[in-house]
Amino acid sequence: EVQLVESGGGLVKPGGSLRLSCAASGITLSNAWMSWVRQAPGKGLEWVGRVKSKSGGGTTDYAAPVKGRFTISRDDSKNTLYLQMNSLKTEDTGLYYCITDGLTTVDGAFDIWGQGTMVTVSS
């Protein structure tokens, strides 16, 4: 069974940094396309960024609001995905989900979701 467990969320001041982790079991992360999606309290879903599988080139893409501030990376030895968030803004507050992209379906479909980790940016 594939399981994704996010961690690293918390309270941070505007301008600060935070690194989220997503520990995977049941899959080899380097073989999967992975995305981060966030949800502000009481709001809808917003795609944050994606990293392709190693075989797909391992390239990353980001949503415009976070480009240049957020970075997705992987530690294959730990089978863990990361989201490094710098220059945080209050509008970055939300629940951050780690997700497989097309693992059991097709590319572009978010088929397995973690439970999320909460990030609060506030002074």
Add this chain to the structure above:
Amino acid sequence: SYELTQPPSVSVSPGQTASITCSGDKLGDKYASWYRQKPGQSPVLVIYQDSKRPSGIPERFSGSNSGNTATLTISGTQAMDEADYYCQAWDSRTYVFGTGTTVTVL
């Protein structure tokens, strides 16, 4: 930037059919997915590639996509289908979610 628009809410009686639309420029040229999110839970994929159901999703969930509109249809709606639903589309580099629709089973 690309936008997907959904009606804020849809109400349906138990056993009836609920239809949720998702509108975007030339959406029919992209693949649409749909997600169900119940309160306090992570979203779940219910439709991908316009009309395909992942394993474990009931047959009463179906989808279509043409022109500027994708549609999620729930036939024989049950109380357990009450949730928020989001459409989503992607191109080679970016993904977009719809604004979300709350389905209420009255």
